[in-house]
Amino acid sequence: MLADARIQLWTGEPGAGWGEYTLRFDGRIGSQPGIANGVASISFGVDDRWLDAPLLALYAGTGGIEGEAAQKGQTKPIALGAPRFVPGRLIDSVNNVIQLSAYGAIEAVDTAMDRLGRFAASSGNHASYAALIAATVPAGAWATCIASGLVRQGAPPEGTLSYHLRGDKGGPDGWARLPGELIRRIALLAGGAGKIDDASLDALDAARPWTISVYQGEQATARDLIQRVAASVNAVAGVDWLGRLFVAPIGFGASSDTLDATGAALPPVASVAQLEIDAPYWKLAIGAEPTWQVHGLSDVAFSAVLVERGRYDPGESYREGHIVDLSDGSRWLYVATTPSTGNAPVDDSVYWSLLTPATTYADGTSIEDLKPAEGGATKGAVIGSGPGRPGTLFRLDGDEAELVPVAEDEVITSLGTSADTDAVSGRSSGQVVADADTQAVAALVATANAELQRVRGLAAVQPGGDGADVRTMFRRLEAKASGHTASIEDIRQVVVGPGGGFARAMTLLDVDGRVIGQVATNDGSIGIFDFIADAVRFLDPDTSEPMIYFDVGRGLIVAKRVEVDTLKVNTAIIPVRSTGTSTMSGAGVGAAWQTTLSASIVMPVAGWIEATFVAAQGFTSGDEDWAFQLLIDGTVVFEISGGHTNDSIILSGAQPVAAGTSVVLAQWRAHSSVQLHNRNLLVKGLPATE
DSSP states (O other), X not given: OOTTOEEEEEEOOTTOOGGGOEEEEEEEXXXXXXXXXXXEEOOEEOOOGGGGSBOSOBOOOSSGGGOOGGGTTOBOOEEESOOBSBOOEEEETTTTEEESOOSSOEEEEEEEEETTEEOOSOSOBOSSHHXXXXXXXXXXXXXXXXXXXXXXXXXXXXXXXXXXXXXXXXXXXXXXXXXXXXXXXXXXXXXXXXXXXXXXXXXXXXXXXOOOOEEEOSOOBHHHHHHHHHHHTTEEEEEOTTSOEXXXXXXOOOOXXXXXXXXXXXXXXXXXXXXXXXXXXXXXXOOOOOXXXXXXXXXXXXXXXXXXXXXXXXXXXXXXXXXXXXXXSOEXXXXXXXXXXXXXXXXXXXXXXXXXXXXXXXXXXXXXXGOOOOTTOOTTOOTXXXXXXXXXXXXXXXXXXXXXXXXXXXXXXXXSOHHHHHHTOSOOGGGOEEOOOHHHHHHHHHHHHHHHHHHHHHHXXXXXXXXXXXXXXXXXXXXXXXXXXXXXXXXXXXXEETTEEEEEEEEEEEETTEEEEEEEEEOSSXXXXXXXXSEEEEEOTTTOOEEEEEETXXXXXXXXXXXXXXXXXXXXXXXXXXXXXXXXXXXXXXXXXXXXXXXXXXXXXXXXXXXXXEEEEEETTSSOXXXXXXEETTEXXXXXXXXXXXXXXXXXXXXXXXXXEEEEEEEEXXXXXXXXXXXXXXXXEEEOOO
């Protein structure tokens, strides 16, 4: 059988010694040769199968550094270079141990963050996983095991953890930073020892001396990662005829030969044709700093809930945590603790903090500075202001805002008189509208025009002209009687231009100033649906019985039945464990209590804490007195004492606690001849449920 057999091709002069022959090809036969008419055909190629095998190792799920049982078969991550916002892999939920890179030592971990809130510097580095979990790491602190790419947090996280680190240094280049060094490390991890053209990788680093970072947490092949790294520096990777991995930068060097179209020189030219090509680029520059863990607004630590509100509207009320954008492309965060209306985002404002600066041209000119005025506009006047009675039904077509007026005899001044109804003269319901509030319509026109200007700005940055297409529809129904007012407003708006599209729909129900409704926005990449209500209910279509009930005021969700596939770690229980092995000696039963073990636990809400303590005593002089007590936040929840030999002691107790940090203590005192040996304290936090 010749299939998969090794094949080599050598060249040399006839009659020359074997030492003068040159190896030209080293590979494998692809399949069993076919034979037809006395002729055998054979296919062969280089052996590059090692590049297509899964690169990342898998957790065994046997505990410790091999992860918990539920992690069996999951990939071990690798961090190369200096990746930022790396999520890592939680491998020990009891001790809060995260693995950032699993293929040897890393250079350092610079920053640890929970919900993008940065912790203080690391409390220390430990030589091994065992030393790391044996160390005391208080809540709010963190420690590392650089040798195994591990981080341990002092307490369970509040949100998503992420880290800035200097990654793997287990390869021959140490801490790999350049593209050739990263490719060499990836190839060696894939089993490419002896199959790498190191000279080409060194030449790549000389030609492309740029630092590269990669974090890979999902399974991939070496070929895929190597090609990604090579492409990022405009290089190409391949396997030569000798089966060695090489990488070459793409560039233009000196000519190696001259082709003569007249046929007067070798090599001969068969035909000549001029092909159509694109105009040359004057300059092309790309820069990027990847974020390996993308955080949503709900996962960013802030003093209030972060909410996208879209374009700033001077008639809207804003509170802490609201995010708006302006027509100049800038984005702002409302930081004042008191809600307000009419305080526009400006520099040095006590209400707003700048998140993203305004969009500018290459010369620094802001798009806002170059916006044209509306036709017939008064210089300095507010958009949407001016003479004329605004109607409740209007249309924005293209670049012009056109108000469709409503005749006096077409306006219903009240919903309760037959005379007004007769005056309408049988017009269709779509044309019968109530008189709008002047300020509401003016504000809507201002919002629509501001949106139009935003699209114009986007179009101005991109060649091709304005091209913005804007459509807005506004309807309002209102009734007033006996000092009370009720209204319904329905707003629909779509904008499409060279920079993208935007759609918004709002329905607002207002009774004596109390507003409920719904707001939906979509910019082509993010869609948001907001409900403004005291409660949101989903009813059974047959019985009208509420099956799912959202009590907004209490922040409560009520459902007949809840089915969950996977709970987030520590959602239902918060475990903390403390152990001790050093020998302690008694100081007398009348002496002060000695704390044998302690543990701190952070409860996100009020609930219960359960604690269990197990200890082993030794009696060097026979029966003697001893005593134990277990305390939660200073309250004794279990105590036991005796005067006879008792080698193994178990204490267990529970205590209701408030939200925050609680402390559990296991204390002991005994005759001086009694010793305390191995001991364990297991604490479980059980958040209260309704």
